[in-house]
Amino acid sequence: xxxxxxxxxxxxxxxxxxxxxxxxxxxxxxxxxxxxxxxxxxxxxxxxxxxxxxxxxxxxxxxxxxxxxxxxxxxxxxxxxxxxxxxxxxxxxxxxxxxxxxxxxxxxxxxxxxxxxxxxxxxxxxxxxxxxxxxxxxxxxxxxxxxxxxxxxxxxxxxxxxxxxx
Amino acid sequence: xxxxxxxxxxxxxxxxxxxxxxxxxxxxxxxxxxxxxxxxxxxxxxxxxxxxxxxxxxxxxxxxxxxxxxxxxxxxxxxxxxxxxxxxxxxxxxxxxxxxxxxxxxxxxxxxxxxxxxxxxxxxxxxxxxxxxxxxxxxxxxxxxxxxxxxxxxxxxxxxxxxxxxxxxxxxxxxxxxxxxxxxxxxxxxxxxx
Numbered sequence: 001x002x003x004x005x006x007x008x009x010x011x012x013x014x015x016x017x018x019x020x021x022x023x024x025x026x027x028x029x030x031x032x033x034x035x036x037x038x039x040x041x042x043x044x045x046x047x048x049x050x051x052x053x054x055x056x057x058x059x060x061x062x063x064x065x066x067x068x069x070x071x072x073x074x075x076x077x078x079x080x081x082x083x084x085x086x087x088x089x090x091x092x093x094x095x096x097x098x099x100x101x102x103x104x105x106x107x108x109x110x111x112x113x114x115x116x117x118x119x120x121x122x123x124x125x126x127x128x129x130x131x132x133x134x135x136x137x138x139x140x141x142x143x144x145x146x147x148x149x150x151x152x153x154x155x156x157x158x159x160x161x162x163x164x165x166x
Numbered sequence: 167x168x169x170x171x172x173x174x175x176x177x178x179x180x181x182x183x184x185x186x187x188x189x190x191x192x193x194x195x196x197x198x199x200x201x202x203x204x205x206x207x208x209x210x211x212x213x214x215x216x217x218x219x220x221x222x223x224x225x226x227x228x229x230x231x232x233x234x235x236x237x238x239x240x241x242x243x244x245x246x247x248x249x250x251x252x253x254x255x256x257x258x259x260x261x262x263x264x265x266x267x268x269x270x271x272x273x274x275x276x277x278x279x280x281x282x283x284x285x286x287x288x289x290x291x292x293x294x295x296x297x298x299x300x301x302x303x304x305x306x307x308x309x310x311x312x313x314x315x316x317x318x319x320x321x322x323x324x325x326x327x328x329x330x331x332x333x334x335x336x337x338x339x340x341x342x343x344x345x346x347x348x349x350x351x352x353x354x355x356x357x358x359x360x
Binding site for chain 2: 056147
């Protein structure tokens, strides 16, 4: 298993990624597109003000995809690079972009699976270099400094109650 | 290291509760979910068997609010403790910034604790994790029971990294938030860029 690196995404990369996702959502006729990390953290969505519980969606989609990859290994398949769930009203399609990034897309009867898969495959090729660049950049992580650590420590003390039950 | 989204001004940290079956990992998460301010937490997602044993994981997102202009979140996960679920444990551990090892303090659970502790390190090292960059806290759970090891003995067995040790009773909540606070602070301290 490859070592997990950190991921730092800057304004310019996110602007490009958001543009690509908005276009994908439009041309594929899908309801909602999200990028999540393979460790289950959401990065961005299109549309940005989606009502779904994106935190749970990211955790579950990443886990489901990871389990699928393990299934491939059990079956001696090199890899399953996509995951598809078909529902009555909506469908879910998950595809790997890089080692650390997954593309999640939901769509209903207003579009066709083939159309979504076609545009998604194309978009993965566009997104891949953007995130490969992000994975190699670490300098911007300097926002996590000692001041941040001190302030976060105070916030943590304030967030959690002290008392116990029973 | 955490996911840092500078464009959205967001940082997400992943913390995983690890330990043998029935040691109290899910009980920790359920207590946190019950007692933390509802405005700061998301939905508790549990993938369990019909007997309410963890099949894949529990997941609880917590928001710390905005710190230095960065929205900071902790994503808490548990692993399934039963020995035959190792493939699932490896998957849940991926990308973890911090780990809480929950030890069952009962004398009768010694073998399971040691096996789980060794298994945790096997899985972390297999993933290529650098232990120095990982926040690690040992929770000695079930301290309310009568037939338990001393903290010193358990520390000798289950803490070769000299990590913080916290006594707990997850059922009543004793030590649960102290464990979480210590882990969150460790995780942030380890992510600081010198």
